[in-house]
Amino acid sequence: MASALLELRGIAKFYGHRCVFRAVDLVVARGTVQLLTGANGAGKSTLMRLMAGLQRPNAGSCACHAAEGRVAYLGHATFLYPGLTALENLAFWKKAQGSRLTEADLMALLERVGLERHAHERAGIFSRGMAQRLNLARALLVAPELLLLDEPGTGLDSRAAVMLREEIVQARQRGAGIVWISHDVAADAPFADKVLTLEQGRLHEGGQGAATP
Amino acid sequence: MMRAVLAIARKDLTLTLARGGGLVQALLLGLLLLFMFSLSQEVGERMSPQGAAAIFWLASAFCQVLIFNALYGLEEVHGARQGLALLPCPVQAVWIGKALAGLALLLLAQTLFVPATVIFLGQDMSGEWWWALAVLLLADLGMALLGSLLGALSQGQAAKESILSIVLFPLLAPLLLAGIRVGAGLFAGRTAEGVTQWIGVAAAFDALFAAAGLVLFAYIYPGEE
Numbered sequence: 261m262a263s264a265l266l267e268l269r270g271i272a273k274f275y276g277h278r279c280v281f282r283a284v285d286l287v288v289a290r291g292t293v294q295l296l297t298g299a300n301g302a303g304k305s306t307l308m309r310l311m312a313g314l315q316r317p318n319a320g321s322c323a324c325h326a327a328e329g330r331v332a333y334l335g336h337a338t339f340l341y342p343g344l345t346a347l348e349n350l351a352f353w354k355k356a357q358g359s360r361l362t363e364a365d366l367m368a369l370l371e372r373v374g375l376e377r378h379a380h381e382r383a384g385i386f387s388r389g390m391a392q393r394l395n396l397a398r399a400l401l402v403a404p405e406l407l408l409l410d411e412p413g414t415g416l417d418s419r420a421a422v423m424l425r426e427e428i429v430q431a432r433q434r435g436a437g438i439v440w441i442s443h444d445v446a447a448d449a450p451f452a453d454k455v456l457t458l459e460q461g462r463l464h465e466g467g468q469g470a471a472t473p
Numbered sequence: 474m475m476r477a478v479l480a481i482a483r484k485d486l487t488l489t490l491a492r493g494g495g496l497v498q499a500l501l502l503g504l505l506l507l508f509m510f511s512l513s514q515e516v517g518e519r520m521s522p523q524g525a526a527a528i529f530w531l532a533s534a535f536c537q538v539l540i541f542n543a544l545y546g547l548e549e550v551h552g553a554r555q556g557l558a559l560l561p562c563p564v565q566a567v568w569i570g571k572a573l574a575g576l577a578l579l580l581l582a583q584t585l586f587v588p589a590t591v592i593f594l595g596q597d598m599s600g601e602w603w604w605a606l607a608v609l610l611l612a613d614l615g616m617a618l619l620g621s622l623l624g625a626l627s628q629g630q631a632a633k634e635s636i637l638s639i640v641l642f643p644l645l646a647p648l649l650l651a652g653i654r655v656g657a658g659l660f661a662g663r664t665a666e667g668v669t670q671w672i673g674v675a676a677a678f679d680a681l682f683a684a685a686g687l688v689l690f691a692y693i694y695p696g697e698e
Contacts, residue, residue, distance in 0.1 A: 314559070339556035341547060343488045352484045356480040358562070
């Protein structure tokens with residue numbers, strides 16, 4: 261069994277008196293992809309933010325065993341500065357995260373997400389899809405051990421969606437543990453080891469994915 | 474942590490100086506204040522050095538508030554605050570980085586406010602300028618440290634955060650007082666009385682604000698929305 265990167269035990273989250281979810285247990289192992297699904301408002305993004313450390317649970321424990329700085333979170337917000345170019349945005353996050361990547365590495369990363377021709381354009385003029393590609397490049401900056409993806413396909417065209425799935429497969433092959441929120445289960449489940457459904461405040465295992473070891 | 478501090482400060486300066494975000498309004502407000510007070514004098518009348526120094530520091534204080542609101546506003550556009558909260562370093566790196574950027578911008582603004590004070594308010598700088606410069610740097614440092622805290626608070630929506638801003642703002646008073654007293658000496662062509670004590674006061678409040686920022690910042694600038 262691959263070693264655990266993230267362990268959630270008995271997690272509960274309340275907003276006031278409203279229970280978002282409770283008694284959630286989840287282990288994310290190295291080299292696995294867990295697809296998280298559920299209806300709108302089920303609490304998927306809240307659970308993801310708890311995993312990232314952006315929110316605290318009301319009960320339970322959340323233990324992250326990934327190396328410091330090797331956790332990447334791609335949420336609904338793109339974390340981009342509209343006044344900086346695509347390259348400057350990546351350079352800022354690279355420096356702030358203490359990464360040793362060179363400018364050539366950053367350009368290669370932009371090429372991977374199909375933004376090399378827009379490297380010197382300001383992020384403020386990017387479409388939602390382009391901003392999401394740049395957001396993905398930002399998440400990949402640290403060669404993450406734990407990759408938390410909250411609806412990463414938002415705004416992406418079909419080519420970019422294929423590129424996203426390829427990046428997820430490659431990250432899994434490198435040994436990263438991935439939690440991936442998606443509403444397109446039929447399309448994304450083949451790339452996952454496990455499908456989880458958050459429903460009525462409980463996390464159920466919704467079936468085995470089809471990803472090959 | 475220092476890499477993150479310098480990256481944040483550099484990014485803020487790039488966005489503010491090269492892309493014009495927020496600094497112009499702060500400069501205009503300060504210059505407008507100095508100009509408006511100049512209208513209160515008769516033609517050829519010279520404002521008292523004490524009054525001129527007070528107006529200079531008032532302009533600097535308002536400018537500081539706008540600068541830090543603008544600096545912290547940069548993170549609110551696309552949720553970059555969450556990204557900063559996830560950096561593999563203490564969140565205080567954000568406070569220090571923004572304090573550094575704010576200090577540089579405040580000093581830049583004051584390079585315009587000083588000649589504007591001399592011209593609009595009829596002052597000359599015949600006093601011992603090195604004392605005034607020492608107090609200006611210490612007062613600016615304290616204003617940047619506290620301003621960085623206030624800027625973080627100003628992004629919060631909760632009423633308790635607004636109240637905290639009101640409580641914290643008067644803490645600038647000792648720094649402003651030191652700046653006014655020593656600045657008045659500069660404009661009056663003499664060394665201000667008790668200048669070393671004022672330097673001591675400014676340095677002590679700098680240390681207090683630095684300690685308060687290190688302790689409080691993590692509570693007032695969480696990654697949570």
